Amino acid sequence: MGRRLSVTTALPNRADGLLKCSDLGLSVGRLRPGPRNDITDVPGVRVGHNTVDRPNTHIHTGCTAIKATPTDGVVPAAAHVINGYGKPTGLAQIRELGTLETPIVLTNTFAVGAAYQAILEYMLDRDPALRDGFRSLNPVVAECNDSALSDMQALPLEPSAVRLALDGASEAPAAQGSRGAGRGMTLFDLKGGIGTASRCVAAGRYVVGVLVLTNFGRLPELTIAGLEVGKVLAAEADDDDGPPAPAPPGSVVAIVATDAPVLARPLERMLRRVQSGLARTGGLVAHGSGEFAIGFATTPADVISSQALTEMTELEASGGIDELFAAVIEGTEEAVLNSLFNAETLTGRNGATRHAFPIERLEELLRAAEGMRRDRRRGHSNATWRTELVDRDDAGDRN
Numbered sequence: 001m002g003r004r005l006s007v008t009t010a011l012p013n014r015a016d017g018l019l020k021c022s023d024l025g026l027s028v029g030r031l032r033p034g035p036r037n038d039i040t041d042v043p044g045v046r047v048g049h050n051t052v053d054r055p056n057t058h059i060h061t062g063c064t065a066i067k068a069t070p071t072d073g074v075v076p077a078a079a080h081v082i083n084g085y086g087k088p089t090g091l092a093q094i095r096e097l098g099t100l101e102t103p104i105v106l107t108n109t110f111a112v113g114a115a116y117q118a119i120l121e122y123m124l125d126r127d128p129a130l131r132d133g134f135r136s137l138n139p140v141v142a143e144c145n146d147s148a149l150s151d152m153q154a155l156p157l158e159p160s161a162v163r164l165a166l167d168g169a170s171e172a173p174a175a176q177g178s179r180g181a182g183r184g185m186t187l188f189d190l191k192g193g194i195g196t197a198s199r200c201v202a203a204g205r206y207v208v209g210v211l212v213l214t215n216f217g218r219l220p221e222l223t224i225a226g227l228e229v230g231k232v233l234a235a236e237a238d239d240d241d242g243p244p245a246p247a248p249p250g251s252v253v254a255i256v257a258t259d260a261p262v263l264a265r266p267l268e269r270m271l272r273r274v275q276s277g278l279a280r281t282g283g284l285v286a287h288g289s290g291e292f293a294i295g296f297a298t299t300p301a302d303v304i305s306s307q308a309l310t311e312m313t314e315l316e317a318s319g320g321i322d323e324l325f326a327a328v329i330e331g332t333e334e335a336v337l338n339s340l341f342n343a344e345t346l347t348g349r350n351g352a353t354r355h356a357f358p359i360e361r362l363e364e365l366l367r368a369a370e371g372m373r374r375d376r377r378r379g380h381s382n383a384t385w386r387t388e389l390v391d392r393d394d395a396g397d398r399n
Helices: 089-098 107-124 159-167 229-236 266-273 276-280 307-319 322-342 359-377 381-397
Strands: 003-005 026-028 046-054 061-069 075-084 102-106 140-144 192-200 208-217 250-260 289-296
Touching: 026 322, 046 159, 061 107, 061 159, 061 208, 075 089, 075 266, 075 276, 089 289, 102 107, 102 159, 102 250, 107 140, 107 276, 140 208, 140 250, 140 289, 192 322, 208 322, 229 359, 250 266, 250 276, 250 322, 250 359, 266 289, 266 322, 276 289, 276 322
Parallel strands: 102 140, 250 289
Antiparallel strands: 003 026, 046 061, 061 102, 075 289, 192 208, 208 250
């Protein structure tokens, strides 16, 4: 699956959080994106954010809610743990029963309890019958640690704040970057957060959507379109700024949605491919990092037709499921980059600053890197490519 580069002439605006790789002239993979290149391209999926910033404090956090269906019905689901250094709730039952029965909430590590309570209150209000008799619910909450920029230990997020994200979830394109749960997140030593993308499969019959919460990586690891852009940026960094404060290995949560008629087993196989998409951006799975993937199909298992199930079984047997796998890989890769490109500079706890990715540099870097790639084919080394690129930019600055 190749990555294609083209050139844009006008720099798009990331203030609304809707910037996509294609707006920067970057095409990720070979599959066609959905109509809006967003997880909400999957029919029925809704996303809501609540961003919490408190003036004159170190509170920069939030939450993001993902609803599989407008009615919050039970749907096929799966969960995959890439590296288990994290505190999610509800994954054990998903893996046991293969179903999702509540919305999913993403938030900071110390707000998991508040999000869990908010989901319970939301579901009880939506369906008063749940209050009668004895029935359990399985709220699903996943988290990343935003304490580098936010005073997570102050427990700033209450159930009422999470409820705003749940009640406000809509099928509009999901805002990306420093929104909702992404407010205090760090990606490759820069500002990270929420990103999303989608891909069409099976000749456009189905859509696979991905939404990520990114909080991982060091700048030299950042890879864009197969190019070591992070190493170039690290070499160009202003020495006066100094390196960012040491950060934990970090984490990422990926939500995968599809309207393809799949049940838990093929969904779990799709989720295993999230790691491939992360790796394409330079993401590493460290000892102390938490990488979790949660996936669902929007068609309830009891209404998936036998014909559709037969079609999907045949697709899997013939290797056609590879297209679903590719959609997850491409969607994950682009969603990570979209989270980076949309995030804005934030100075938070103890003066720590995470700068926005310099999208105004991306086009220039990719143009130069294409030329250096051609030179490298003639025998230049990677080290020579990076040195020449930095020297070229330095000469431009002097002029």
